[in-house]
Amino acid sequence: MSRVGKMPIAVPQGVDVAITAEQITVKGSLGTLLQSMSPLVSVKNEGGSLNFAPVDETAAANAMSGTMRALVANMVNGVSKGFEKKLNLVGVGFRAQAQGQKLNLQIGFSHPVAKEMPAGIKVECPTQTEILIKGSDRQVVGQIAAEVRAIRPPEPYKGKGIRYSDEKVSLKETKKK
Structure with missing residues (x-):
């Protein structure tokens, strides 16, 4: 068994x-x-x-x-108790702002990105570079966190992008002459 x-x-x-x-x-x-x-x-x-x-x-x-x-x-x-996922924004000028059920992101694109949260999910931004996603359904909280991270995943050379708070990004070495 x-x-x-x-x-x-x-x-x-x-x-x-x-x-x-x-x-x-x-x-x-x-x-x-x-x-x-x-x-x-x-x-x-x-x-x-x-x-x-x-x-x-x-x-x-x-x-x-x-x-x-x-x-x-x-x-x-x-x-x-509920579940929560914490995301960090790494990059110059990268900002996040929570407005009700909407998450507004300025992450280096020519336009701001808005992500609508489904029912039962709350989003908070304690600072401009931190995102907290909370809810009672573990699968939905993880899925929303993955969708937000997929908007701008960390790139391997400078590490800029959206990452989980406990994620380690190994940086590649630049090309040498």
């Missing part, structure tokens, strides 16, 4: 979990998330903890039990 799938998920106070045959619904202070159920996995809510078990002894059911457990654990963590 999957080692990840064996671990129970502790459901904190203020988080409600509803399990039906088709989906799992997790409600918390930061929102509501849905996950469709796999027929290969059985889920039980026993006294404030969720337990996942494969329905049969196949490798697919074993793998899916660990996958479902990880997805639901991220949902429980997201509606109680």
Whole structure:
């Protein structure tokens, strides 16, 4: 059996979990998330903890039990604490500004770039060169952060561009005569 799938998920106070045959619904202070159920996995809510078990002894059911457990654990963590990604702008004159659900970027193009945020995602700019993307759905937060980074990824010679705060960019040496 999957080692990840064996671990129970502790459901904190203020988080409600509803399990039906088709989906799992997790409600918390930061929102509501849905996950469709796999027929290969059985889920039980026993006294404030969720337990996942494969329905049969196949490798697919074993793998899916660990996958479902990880997805639901991220949902429980997201509606109680939330997720965030931090991006940094590196370059002379590179600036970011958050205006409601819109992120305005001036990153060396001849025009400013505006990125609209989907529902459930908040964007903040503590400084002009930092972007904080917050939300309850881990997948959506990561996807939006990747889309913002893809607007101007770090280039390999000077390192200018948008990068994750923990990303290390190895710089190439310039051509010698």
